[in-house]
Amino acid sequence: MALRTIRVVGDPVLTKKCREVKTLTPHLRQLIDDMFETMYHANGVGLAAPQVGILKRIVVIDVTGQDPIAMINPVIVEKDGSQTGEEGCLSLPGKSGVVTRPSHVIVECLNRDMEKVRIEGTELLARCMCHEIDHLDGHMYTEYVEGDLHDVQYEEEEQ
Numbered sequence: 468m469a470l471r472t473i474r475v476v477g478d479p480v481l482t483k484k485c486r487e488v489k490t491l492t493p494h495l496r497q498l499i500d501d502m503f504e505t506m507y508h509a510n511g512v513g514l515a516a517p518q519v520g521i522l523k524r525i526v527v528i529d530v531t532g533q534d535p536i537a538m539i540n541p542v543i544v545e546k547d548g549s550q551t552g553e554e555g556c557l558s559l560p561g562k563s564g565v566v567t568r569p570s571h572v573i574v575e576c577l578n579r580d581m582e583k584v585r586i587e588g589t590e591l592l593a594r595c596m597c598h599e600i601d602h603l604d605g606h607m608y609t610e611y612v613e614g615d616l617h618d619v620q621y622e623e624e625e626q
């Protein structure tokens with residue numbers, strides 16, 4: 468596995484629409500492994516392929532640090548409820564803002580075996596799935612932020 472460079476706002480790759488994955492080649496399997504490693508290294512809970520410069524519909528998420536989920540060609544098929552809270556993005560380091568998202572979503576996607584699966588998410592997982600899937604169509608949370616972006620207060624890493 469290898470760390471990939473996370474693209475930051477201003478990089479045009481973050482505004483592009485990604486292509487569907489037809490075949491999970493060894494290259495793309497490596498990409499998924501690298502995306503997880505890159506996300507964990509950056510202390511993120513989600514990462515989309517365009518954030519590492521690859522215009523493919525692939526997302527990785529792990530909101531607990533113990534539940535890695537890779538989503539290929541994810542589509543939100545149901546959403547309801549609402550949650551309003553802080554959101555940030557590895558492509559806009561040091562910033563966060565308030566965004567309202569559905570509180571419950573169901574996503575259909577392919578897993579790493581290219582099997583069709585449905586993944587249900589509430590709370591942070593629902594927020595994260597919406598955020599990452601937006602990246603696949605070139606959208607950032609900053610488009611929906613309520614009020615101003617603010618600087619993240621980093622917590623001490625001890626304990």
Ligand code: NI
Nearest residue numbers: 555556557558
């Ligand atoms: Ni993001």
